[in-house]
Amino acid sequence: MIGVLTHHWAKPDKIQEAANLLDRNGLAQSKAPGFGSRQTLYSHNDPAKITTLVTWESNAIYDAWRASPERAEAMAGAGELWSQAPESERFDLAE
Numbered sequence: 068m069i070g071v072l073t074h075h076w077a078k079p080d081k082i083q084e085a086a087n088l089l090d091r092n093g094l095a096q097s098k099a100p101g102f103g104s105r106q107t108l109y110s111h112n113d114p115a116k117i118t119t120l121v122t123w124e125s126n127a128i129y130d131a132w133r134a135s136p137e138r139a140e141a142m143a144g145a146g147e148l149w150s151q152a153p154e155s156e157r158f159d160l161a162e
Contacts (some may be wrong), residue, residue: 077148
């Protein structure tokens with residue numbers, strides 16, 4: 068299993084729209100083969116920072132999700148919501 072930690076920085080006037088888009092993406096992810104779990108974290112220090120932690124069975128399955136039309140549809144318009152590019156990092160889960 069892998070975990071993917073992604074930080075998103077919404078434009079200050081787009082925080083709720085960004086949160087809604089990430090929820091829509093999470094719903095689409097939950098239907099994808101190899102999906103494990105998903106958590107959304109809201110920063111105490113920066114209300115525009117939304118972080119997600121998603122687990123997947125493998126890097127290959129996550130790569131397939133990233134290339135899927137379902138992801139493209141769920142994330143349509145995302146670029147207009149961010150004040151800077153999201154940052155992602157993959158981790159191996161401890162057993």
